[in-house]
Amino acid sequence: MQAYTPGEQPRGGELIKLNTNENPFPPPPAVVKAICDAASGPLNRYPNPMAQSFRVAAAEALGLPGPEWILAGNGSDEILTILVRGFVGEGECLRLPHPSYILYRTLADIQGAKWEQVSFETDWSLPAAFSQSDEKLRLVLLPNPNSPSGTTIAPSEVERIANSLDCPLVVDEAYVDFANDNCVDLVKRNERVLVTRTLSKSYALAGIRFGYLVAQPHVIAELAKIKDSYNCDMISIAAATAAVQSKDWLAGIRTTMNATRERMSLRLSQLGFHVTPSQANFVWCQHPDGNHQAIYEHCKAGGYLIRYMTYHGYGDGLRISVGTDDQVDACLQLIQQWLQAQ
């Protein structure tokens, strides 16, 4: 079996990373304080097994009826692992769109399960085949916004898909804080809609590993049986609780980063790229004359790591994370340099 290969993580920090959609800014100041406070707490004791303080704060932040609508996890990766283990048995099948987040395929492989991909249309909408129910199908996964495209499927369409399927639909909202809409309200209306979130991207907390699931309480209760007893540690629970309470900070980050994203998209278009309109903290772009891999190498040699991606049956392109304005400007200059040298 092949392992999932995460994006390059250079050691030493000499490269500017615009390749794994991390947030270029530090996390909310309240988080740093919460971690230091928790460090002098009772670390010799087991943490709360359900991360209750986080659930209360997250339910409040999302306008959910109560904490029992939330399952906390060690990153949304763990939440996705729990979902695949909970719903998909050996030899059963999960579905994902293509091109999309290939970790879902790895999770199926680890489980000894099958996966089927349904290709997006050229405008990044989903064909009817994605909503088709199937006897062997146990779980459908939809990143929304999607990666690498940064595009979204509207909540009304997501609801239609969920209603057509006989199995749960996971809406992976890792990037949703940079988008115009989300699917949390659908969860209240349909027990088969499951929304996953992470604190890695918008909250600038990839380092603490914290994600969560929003689902109806009876679904949360069943899935909680699968997780390790104490899956979230005391420090990250304190950090995550402080993070979701930092509403003004989040609004500010969103405004700043979305403005940079729009500027970046415009400049890339001016450089001749086809730029997919993004609702995430990254931009997917393809140059008609461009050798994407060569551009990636040129940026890397200049100290900027972006993501070169190639997808079977679809083609290749560049996914560039939204950095600070300075980082983005310097990276775009490298790209321009390469294009001009051709």
Added chain:
Amino acid sequence: MQAYTPGEQPRGGELIKLNTNENPFPPPPAVVKAICDAASGPLNRYPNPMAQSFRVAAAEALGLPGPEWILAGNGSDEILTILVRGFVGEGECLRLPHPSYILYRTLADIQGAKWEQVSFETDWSLPAAFSQSDEKLRLVLLPNPNSPSGTTIAPSEVERIANSLDCPLVVDEAYVDFANDNCVDLVKRNERVLVTRTLSKSYALAGIRFGYLVAQPHVIAELAKIKDSYNCDMISIAAATAAVQSKDWLAGIRTTMNATRERMSLRLSQLGFHVTPSQANFVWCQHPDGNHQAIYEHCKAGGYLIRYMTYHGYGDGLRISVGTDDQVDACLQLIQQWLQAQ
């Protein structure tokens, strides 16, 4: 499916906990400092996927050839989950001794696998059936020291068991820092011996969730494919690295707690209990005239939580964690009070 039920975790902290084998002391001071330092580090970035700094420090502390002999996990619970997922398919079988750590059974249930229990002899040695190879058997788990007994199987006997089996033998050394011997050296000689450790008990870090596996490098490399990409967070990696470097601290804690354990065992014997000689940070005791559940209730009413355990086909008893001397004295006084009132 029934979920695993961890020990009672009272909210509010009004009860003294001698029920889940936590360490009553705070963790090494270097850990608290490492956490605060890490809090001002790059939390917006993903952590090292293999927790490399910890692996280097742990390999050094254990006298292993190198970091590639270590797999870090989000608690040894996650390591155990990875082992069961890696070795035991649906419908296949794992083996554990009885009475022992019932989480292993839950892990088999989650995996859709079978489990078989082999009962300890009355002197807590293992019968021949435990070493018997079997076509359907994929993994054997042995807590050493065992819980609830606190007893150990000598490394030479563990090696004999491993050599008789056709599948890997997991030696769960959660409590080994309180014991006289360990099985790390066996790993070097036999690729089928896998040793798990946790920082929750001896290092007083149940709150940070950190455990690890010691195995031959090719085994570690295969199991690493199953874990989530970033299973350990930046803060807990820093904490765990500082912990395993705190050798003098560990030696001091061991001396203190083992002295309390011996005093506690002696007093319980004097109160008429049959006390199993323990090499862990808890004591398993049974009173010939005692109603164990009533003693548990009496202690709880007096502010001390101990563990009442009953095992199908074996019987019941009390497992009392080693607390501070004051905590242990107060708890023993409550027990004495109950016995005198009969």
